[in-house]
Each structure stands twice: as C-alpha cells, then as structure tokens.
Amino acid sequence: xxxxxxxxxxxxxxxxxxxxxxxxxxxxxxxxxxxxxxxxxxxxxxxxxxxxxxxxxxxxxxxxxxxxxxxxxxxxxxxxxxxxxxxxxxxxxxxxxxxxxxxxxxxxxxxxxxxxxxxxxxxxxxxxxxxxxxxxxxxxxxxxxxxxxxxxxxxxxxxxxxxxxxxxxxxxxxxxxxxxxxxxxxxxxxxxxxxxxxxxxxxxxxxxxxxxxxxxxxxxxxxxxx
Ligand code: CDP
Numbered sequence: 001x002x003x004x005x006x007x008x009x010x011x012x013x014x015x016x017x018x019x020x021x022x023x024x025x026x027x028x029x030x031x032x033x034x035x036x037x038x039x040x041x042x043x044x045x046x047x048x049x050x051x052x053x054x055x056x057x058x059x060x061x062x063x064x065x066x067x068x069x070x071x072x073x074x075x076x077x078x079x080x081x082x083x084x085x086x087x088x089x090x091x092x093x094x095x096x097x098x099x100x101x102x103x104x105x106x107x108x109x110x111x112x113x114x115x116x117x118x119x120x121x122x123x124x125x126x127x128x129x130x131x132x133x134x135x136x137x138x139x140x141x142x143x144x145x146x147x148x149x150x151x152x153x154x155x156x157x158x159x160x161x162x163x164x165x166x167x168x169x170x171x172x173x174x175x176x177x178x179x180x181x182x183x184x185x186x187x188x189x190x191x192x193x194x195x196x197x198x199x200x201x202x203x204x205x206x207x208x209x210x211x212x213x214x215x216x217x218x219x220x221x222x223x224x225x226x
Contacts, residue, residue, distance in 0.1 A: 010148065
C-alpha cells in the first residue's frame with residue numbers, strides 16, 4: 001500500500017533527522033524539500049544575485065535543475081552542493097527565496113511528482129497544508145527555540161560547519177518569522193495534523209512516536225480498504 005507522510009514544523013526542529021530514520025525503518029523514500037529551497041538559494045548566491053530581489057531570483061528558474069539523490073546528496077546543475085547548502089550564509093537567505101511564489105510553484109511541482117510514485121516521507125513547512133493536502137499522516141513537529149538552536153549548533157559543529165550558538169538562534173527566529181508570515185503557503189499546522197512537541201524527547205523517542213502514528217494510520221487505511 002502506498003503511504004504518504006508529511007512532517008512540517010519550524011526551523012531546526014529535527015524533522016529531517018527523524019524523517020531520515022523513519023524512512024529507513026519503513027522503507028519509504030525521504031524527500032527533503034528544504035534542501036531544494038536551499039539549493040535554489042545557493043544558485044542565486046553563486047550567480048551573485050541579491051536574494052532579496054524577487055524578480056532577479058525568479059528569472060533564474062529556467063537555469064536551475066535540482067536533483068535529490070540517495071544518500072542525501074543534493075545536485076544543482078549536476079554539481080554536488082550537499083555541504084554548501086547547509087552553510088549559515090545559505091540559511092540566512094533561504095527564507096527570502098522560499099517566499100517567492102513562482103519559485104515555490106516551480107519546486108512544488110517537482111515535489112508532487114516525486115511523491116506520486118512511491119511511499120514517501122516528506123518534510124518542510126507546507127507539506128500537509130499545500131504540497132500533499134491528502135497525505136495519510138500529517139505531523140507538525142515543534143520544540144522550543146532554545147532547544148532547536150542547540151540542536152542545529154551541535155549538528156553544524158559535528159559536520160565541521162563553523163558557527164556560534166547566538167547566530168544560530170537568531171537565524172532560527174528570523175526564518176520562523178519570515179516562513180510563517182509569507183503570503184503564499186506559509187508555515188502553519190494543517191488542521192488535521194498531529195502536534196508533536198519534541199523539546200524533551202530524544203531522537204529515538206520521536207522516531208518511535210512517529211512510527212506509532214504511521215502504523216495506526218496504515219491499519220485504519222487497510223481496514224477501510226478491506
Ligand atoms: O532544516 P531546517 O529546519 O533548518 O530548514 P530546511 O527544512 O532545510 O528549510 C530551509 C528553508 O526552506 C526554510 O526556512 C523555509 O524558508 C524553506 N522551506 C519552505 O519554505 N518550504 C518547505 N517545504 C521547505 C523549506
């Protein structure tokens with residue numbers, strides 16, 4: 001049976017860590033939509049285009065070819081930019097790019113196509129509300145801003161990405177604000193999503209909770225199809 005799982009939530013809530021593990025355990029395809037907005041942002045910066053100039057960024061759409069490959073590899077025009085897209089300079093600009101409707105429509109088309117073929121777990125900001133409104137499972141994963149900043153700081157340091165805790169916390173707050181105040185497909189919980197506050201949960205506990213929610217939904221779906 002094909003299952004679609006949407007995990008949304010604010011910046012650095014640990015969605016992708018959890019989604020990757022759940023995808024491995026359940027044999028689903030993991031789709032990191034944030035990586036696509038980050039890749040577009042990286043390309044604008046590479047081209048020397050100001051990310052706050054909507055028209056100039058939108059004009060680049062025809063030249064941007066993003067591919068997500070197994071092993072969490074992100075390619076832009078066949079160049080591997082998996083590491084570059086996690087740099088603070090990209091994080092600092094990505095919410096501008098993600099607020100441009102034309103760029104969202106361009107990337108959402110590709111996300112829907114990827115979800116069409118397999119059982120997927122997709123994480124982002126607007127998956128349950130806009131990209132996959134009929135997803136079987138919708139989870140909105142939150143944690144306090146302080147917890148999220150520490151999680152991202154630890155992650156960056158372990159990956160060798162230099163940063164300070166203060167700048168990470170500021171980035172998280174800024175992105176949350178822009179992401180939830182944009183006009184088109186803003187960050188917000190879908191009406192039928194399950195809220196998961198992970199502030200005091202370990203990764204394994206969150207993974208377990210998500211799998212429990214999925215298994216319950218799958219059993220319901222099977223019973224309805226029987
Ligand atoms: O991992 P983290 O929570 O830091 O962010 P991400 O999932 O990599 O997403 C980076 C940025 O892309 C977000 O701050 C949003 O501005 C944007 N984004 C979005 O608008 N819609 C999505 N479905 C996914 C990401």
